[in-house]
Amino acid sequence: MNSLEHTKHDILSAFSFRHATKEFDHNKKISAADFDFILEVGRLSPSSFGFEPWKFIVVQNMELREQLKEYAWGAVKQLKSASHFVIILSRLPKDMAADSPYIQNMLNVVQQLPAEIAKEKRAVYDKFLKNDFALQSNERAMFEWACRQTYIALGNMMTAAAQIGIDSCPIEGFDKEALEQLLVKQGVMDNEHFGVACMVAFGSRLREPRTKTRKSADQVVEWIS
Template sequence: MNQIMDKEQIKQQILSAFQFRHACKQFDPAKKISDDDFQFILETGHMSPSSFGLEPWKFVVVQNKDLRAKLAPASWGATEKLKTASHFVLILSRLQFGLSAHSAHVQHMINDVQKCPEDVATMMTSAIDNFQKVDFDLTSNERVFFEWGCRQSYIALGNMMTAAAEIGIDSCPMEGFNKEQVEKVLLDEGIIKGNDFGIACMVAFGYRAKDPRPKVRQPIEDVVEWKN
């Protein structure tokens, strides 16, 4: 009975976090997230799943006010968040140069992080290469290849926002920016090198300045189809 109750309580807690979470438009600049709480949020991104376990992402936490100001002109959807959010994160995704099967990063992940035996490493490299060239036809278009990494980065984004909501912290994901202009700022700052990462999205974290309007969604029957 206790186990059943615990499970129901956990389910309700998770659903309550989803009800709490919204794309926060106004943050209270006087309220700051503790270091411990933000490390927890980052760890949920760090522990997120990725295709072949290649972790194509990088999380750049922008606390420097001067850098935030440089990003603002190219980030029309983030102007106010850059001024008021407690923490502001750029989620980067690897480009084809750094995510193809034989790249230094992929080989590092297979051999040094996942510690695959030599025969398994060879098999993994071949499987990834075939997937990228044949199954998903990624290698014929660099932008499509980049977007493959971005899709995985969004898994980490979702996990971080949900984790934040679980502990009462607000967030707002953003694509409201000019990709080329933002990447120019990141190049100038030495954050990206030109052939390693591109900007996938941005996300702000903090505490809401005012309560949001009630959450609305389509009926679940309109978005779920069963084929038994």
């Protein structure tokens, strides 16, 4: 098996290994170096127009985790047992508007585009929001579109974790409004700029999962020749 085949085999093995871990072995902790690697994969992930509408809140404070359990019904076991627990935030619609200070900073400072190129990209983005996807007139749709970008980072982080033998579980089971109110109260989230997109727990599985089930390839792939 050549190096390319080894790489493909390792990637598929990681996807087979990965499962939504409902409960972790609380005695096993992820090293700082390994978790920094997972976070870096998230930071380097792609996003629409490269605008990175995410923020990763790593909750290691067990008192706060205990409070989160009241509003995160899908994360009760994970909050208690995970080595690391991440709340992924997404930028609010006002930050994602083409003329916002956030987008201007992304174009000019982060992406370091020449003034004329930045102006052109902003115009294309503005058209995308208003016409192509018709997002800007619907704040909920605009927020959910930004959240979809965070799921790219989420997926990459879970895959990267699996490739180094770390388990994970993506979580949407929570009362969004109540959870956000708690995070604001605790000084964890700025609700002028962010909302909660999803959560994800990382650690080592407490028990082996059942055999992975998926639809067959011919049920999910259609070729147009």
